[in-house]
Amino acid sequence: MIQRYGIYEIVLSRTIDAASNPFVDVTLSAAFTQRNRVVHVDGFYDGDGIYRIRLMPDQTGEWTYATHSNLPDLDDQHGSFIVGPAAPGQHGPVRVANGTNFAYDDGAPYSPIGTTCYVWNHQGDGLEERTLATLATAPFNKIRMCVFPKHYDYNHNEPGFFAFEQTASGFDWTRFNPAYFRRLEKRIAQLGALGIEADLILFHPYDRWGFSHMDRATDECYLRYIVARLSAFANVWWSFANEYDLMPAKSMQDWDDYFRLVQTSDPAQHLRSIHNCRGFYDHAKPWVTHCSIQSSDLHRAAEWVGQYGKPVVFDECCYEGNINHGWGNITAQTMVHRFWDGFTRGAYVGHGETFMHPDEILWWAKGGDLHGQSPTRIAFLRRVIEDAPAGHIVPIDIHWDVACAGIPGEYYLFYFGNRQPSFRVLPLPADRRFTIEVIDTWEMTLTELPGTHSGDTRVELPARSNIALRVRRSGERGRRGEGEKRWEGA
Amino acid sequence: MIQRYGIYEIVLSRTIDAASNPFVDVTLSAAFTQRNRVVHVDGFYDGDGIYRIRLMPDQTGEWTYATHSNLPDLDDQHGSFIVGPAAPGQHGPVRVANGTNFAYDDGAPYSPIGTTCYVWNHQGDGLEERTLATLATAPFNKIRMCVFPKHYDYNHNEPGFFAFEQTASGFDWTRFNPAYFRRLEKRIAQLGALGIEADLILFHPYDRWGFSHMDRATDECYLRYIVARLSAFANVWWSFANEYDLMPAKSMQDWDDYFRLVQTSDPAQHLRSIHNCRGFYDHAKPWVTHCSIQSSDLHRAAEWVGQYGKPVVFDECCYEGNINHGWGNITAQTMVHRFWDGFTRGAYVGHGETFMHPDEILWWAKGGDLHGQSPTRIAFLRRVIEDAPAGHIVPIDIHWDVACAGIPGEYYLFYFGNRQPSFRVLPLPADRRFTIEVIDTWEMTLTELPGTHSGDTRVELPARSNIALRVRRSGERGRRGEGEKRWEGA
Structure with a gap:
């Protein structure tokens, strides 16, 4: 069956x-x-x-x-x-939920904790299987990856398979290479078995073969073909481009039309997004399901959640590593800080890793092994996120100097970032009581404060940076605020 | 004489x-x-x-x-x-030099390394003398301080002296209190003896006595009086306000007029600026000598230097400390990073400190002792800055991911901030040779690389964050670029 x-x-x-x-x-x-x-x-x-x-x-x-x-x-x-019935653990495609969150099609909760391995699927079986083994124990449930191979620093190897048929004089742009696509499908299925969404990048600029400037008819033929082949895979997302704005061969009209072509063709209505280098594509356009953002301005997350009314995913906020390029040499501390900063402003954040490697196997491009210190902390954050109660997680504007996201009246995650307060007064609702836990996001400790709390609550803090607070409604009702509106719910 | x-x-x-x-x-x-x-x-x-x-x-x-x-x-x-002749060490008032730098009136170099002790001069002799003793060994050569006392968190004590005469029914706004001003002059002279500029804040909003909403005639009378008393002190700067935009009793016209009143009255033409909370006063107005900025966006320094064509001083970029307020609880690491980030983008940065104290003696307001870890590193940076050759220090646009300021062709200070590159290729001029030193801004080490360098130069870096590079033209001419224009100079 x-x-x-x-x-x-x-x-x-x-x-x-x-x-x-x-x-x-x-x-x-x-x-x-x-x-x-x-x-x-x-x-x-x-x-x-x-x-x-x-x-x-x-x-x-x-x-x-x-x-x-x-x-x-x-x-x-x-x-x-x-x-x-679905297989155990199979919840269907990821959908937008509550306007600015995500959930699986069957309603099961899902929050993307992404990573980027642009062309891990072009590296041959040995390395690809090693990448899958790494992913099996890594904290990620989404991976950004390209259909086409990549030509760039640390990416000079030739792929084994191409999406188009090769002839003596080059590619036949009217004939696809089924062997390439069967291989891609196998990898997507393997990711699916690991619970990882394949955020599939359909076009990108880092190219020496011609895939970044195919003609319009070829682009459209390719899009129809890949939708026909892949839309039945539950864990596919369509990312129309990595850095669309670095692809001069395509006009804004092209991008708009390609979005609509896929939107019309895809029977499963997988998520659709497009990733920028400098300026954003207009994420307000109705065929964009969520904002795929390259930016280090995590502090603007709540602004963009409000502006677009869609989920905001910081798919690229620089990578943990030590290469020469500024987008690929942030510290683990900065990466972990950006994850917490983004999530506690109502958005989602993606990881990547770019450490120098003797064989130029950098996770961000080729996969392989993880070397950094951020994944362990990201796993800790994932557990915190997955412990959140059901409901619409939104940015909550408490004060300019503390990030907060949660479900008003029910659940709050505060984050003080690189600040080191020794105390803070939280303006909790006065008509119910809350438990409070102090989280050290780097040391991965979670310490519950004694008792339950209500109304303006002074919380002593450790005067270190990277501290968060988890505030959850406790079972008992507060005694204060008798005359105030009571929370009505389960 | x-x-x-x-x-x-x-x-x-x-x-x-x-x-x-x-x-x-x-x-x-x-x-x-x-x-x-x-x-x-x-x-x-x-x-x-x-x-x-x-x-x-x-x-x-x-x-x-x-x-x-x-x-x-x-x-x-x-x-x-x-x-x-001037007394030894007395170089006169600080002036704008080279458009966007500063120098003393006699041409001696001066780069502001500021701190903030808003009302240290309202604390009584004991604490004030302690503050002076601290300043004597601290790295600061400018201090932001208020004429009027301050009413705010951690600032509830009553000052000993007021600028206006007190009567049984309150202040007589038509009579000044000479004892107050003699005391202020003494403190300004003591600062001068320490080589510290008094960046005197003429108005501010944190007030329970009425000084923030005197009528226009009283404001003008006060400005004429203070200019008459203080303009002969070489180390005075006029800061028209701390957070002018939090003073609803004054209109933009008032601020413009007050600037012009002082500009007209002051025979010494001391520096004039005004400090914001949220939006800037228009620093392009001709009576503003330099931009006094409250902002944590140090990365925008070069943009503002270019926009205003005036020196840019980040007088407030949050304070090292651990109080509850977000502007007063950044780490020493963040403070030191902001200093380097600002200076290597062609601007100047100011310090402040807000550690919890049993007697509420916080440096930012009352002076006293310094408790933080940033002043030692700021002293190290000051030595680097004071070692720079004479010339116009400007922001130099090398690439988006590295801050650089210097004198093109002569001197470059690069800063990689929270990035941790393992190497970097510097695009040095090919027609002369340079020495290169690797600076660890936190550990305060300075390591010269062997030899001299010219043209595109790959520099191995320690793959840690907070690394700077000092690149100085070496005595010998380069051998490359024979046909290129040679540098003509001493």
């Missing part, structure tokens, strides 16, 4: 006319139906005379389908299948 | 009519003349029938004077005196 959020695949095999190009000459789709609901899914050519149409069924029960094609042999094929 | 930059004082004694108010009823000034040059100086009433007119002669040689007054007894007094 097919599992909910698994992949149902229609496989059609037909002899290919040598004179035709099935990648471009054949149209193929299926209409999947469950009672009155119809889901339109495009198929794709997988080489060797094989065509596939893939659905990620998001509801249990019986589904039927009928195919449509300009090839009579592929047209009007019918079938039905039963979808049962 | 009167010393250059010393004080020449005309003292006139007259019996006072009990019915008159000599503070407001009597006009008195002198025209001091040296050949064709005439300097107009206002006198002031000092109580007990004594009137004084003070000149800080800025040139040696013979001066003559003639007084003018609406009191016949004070009018048309004449005299002459000889001015000899």
Whole structure:
């Protein structure tokens, strides 16, 4: 039986006319139906005379389908299948929830704790399997990675597989290389098994092969093909670009159109974003599901959450490391600080690592091993985040000099950053009581203060930097504020 | 003999009519003349029938004077005196030099390394003398201090002296208290003897006595009086306000007018600035000599130097300490980082300290002792700054991720801040050679690299944060760049 959020695949095999190009000459789709609901899914050519149409069924029960094609042999094929419960741990694609948070499709909580390994999937089996082994014990549940290989400092090796068919004179831009995509799918599935979202970068500027300046028709053909192949993988996100603004061959109109093409084609409606170098793409455009931001201005997180009304993900806030480039040599302390700063202003933050390596295996590009001191602390933060109660986590404006996010009246996470106060008065609601824990974000300690607290509460602090406070509503109601409005809820 | 930059004082004694108010009823000034040059100086009433007119002669040689007054007894007094060389170490008032730097009037170099002790001069002799003793060994050559006392957290004690005469029903806003001003003059002179500029704050909002909302006529009378009393002190700077934008009783027109009143009255033309809380006063206005800035955005220093074309002084970038307020609890590391960040972007930075104290003696307000770890490092930076060659120190735009200030072709101070590169390629001029020193700004070490260097130079770095590089032109000419323009100079 097919599992909910698994992949149902229609496989059609037909002899290919040598004179035709099935990648471009054949149209193929299926209409999947469950009672009155119809889901339109495009198929794709997988080489060797094989065509596939893939659905990620998001509801249990019986589904039927009928195919449509300009090839009579592929047209009007019918079938039905039963979808049962999801596999354990499979919660479906990540969605925007509560406006500025995320959750899995089945409602299970999800907060992205990302990392970046741009081309880990272009490094060959040995290193790629090592990366997967590292990820299995790392704190990350999202990874930024590219479809196309990368040409840049510390990235001069040639990839083993290309997305397009190679000929004696270069690439045939009208024919894809199914072997490349099967390999990519395998890696995405392996990430999925580890509970990691594949934030797939569709275009990027660091290129010596031509993928950054394909013509418009090729771009569109590529986008349709990759959506057809990958939309049935629950853990795919579409990142239209890494540093879109460093790609002069594409206009803003191109980006807008590509967003809409994918939005129209993708039956699973995976998350869609685009990442900047300098200026933002306008994240207010309706086809952008969340803000993918490169910036070290974590202190502006709450401003952008408010401005866009969408989840804000700092996908790049510099990387822990020691290379020459300023974006790749921040300390572990700074990285951990940025994580806490971003999360306690209602946003999400991503990691990366760029330590000099004798074989130029830098995590940020190629994966491999993690060498830094931040992942352990990020794992600690992840546990704190995953302990938060259900509800809409929002930035809470307490005062200019302390970051705070939480669920007003229920849950607050304060963070004092590089400040070192010896005490602080918290303006807690007076009509209920709270427990307070002092968190050392670097030492990873969590110390609960005695008793419960209500109203303006003076908290003694250790006069060190990187201290957070977790304030949670305690079971008992406060005695103060008799006449005030009581909190109504579970 | 009167010393250059010393004080020449005309003292006139007259019996006072009990019915008159000599503070407001009597006009008195002198025209001091040296050949064709005439300097107009206002006198002031000092109580007990004594009137004084003070000149800080800025040139040696013979001066003559003639007084003018609406009191016949004070009018048309004449005299002459000889001015000899300045006392050792006395270089006169600080001026703007090279557009965006400072220097003493006699051309000696001066770079402000400030601190803030807002009302140290209102604490009584015991603590004030202790503050002076601390300053004698501290690295600071400028201090921000208020004429009026302060009412604020950790500042609830009553001052011993007020600037206005007290009556049974409150202050007489038409009569000054000469005892207060004599005391202030003594402290300013003591600072001068320590080589410390008194950056005197004329108005501020933290007030329970009424000094922050005197009427316009009283403000103007006060400004004329203080200029008449203090302009002859070489080490006075006029800071029109601390946080002018938190003083709703004064309009922008008031501030503009007060600047011009002092600019017109002050024969010594001391430096004039105004300090903000949130938004800047328009430092482009011509009566502002330099930008006095409250901001933690040290990375914007070069931008503001370029925008205003005036010296930029970060007079407040938060204080080292551990109090509850976010502006008063940064770490020593952050303070030292901000000093280096500001200075290596072509600006100047000021210190302050706010550690909890059992008797509420916080350096930022009351002076006393220094407890923090930043002053030692600031002293180290001061030595580096004072070792710079003569010339116009400007921000130098090398690349987005490294701060640099210096004299192009001659001298560069690079700073990597919280980044930890393991190496960096410096784009040095190819037509001359340089020595390179690696500076650990926290450990206060300075390590010269072997040899001399020219053109693009790869420098191995310790992969720690808070590293600076000092690059100085070496005596020998480079061999490369034969065809390029040679540097012409000493």
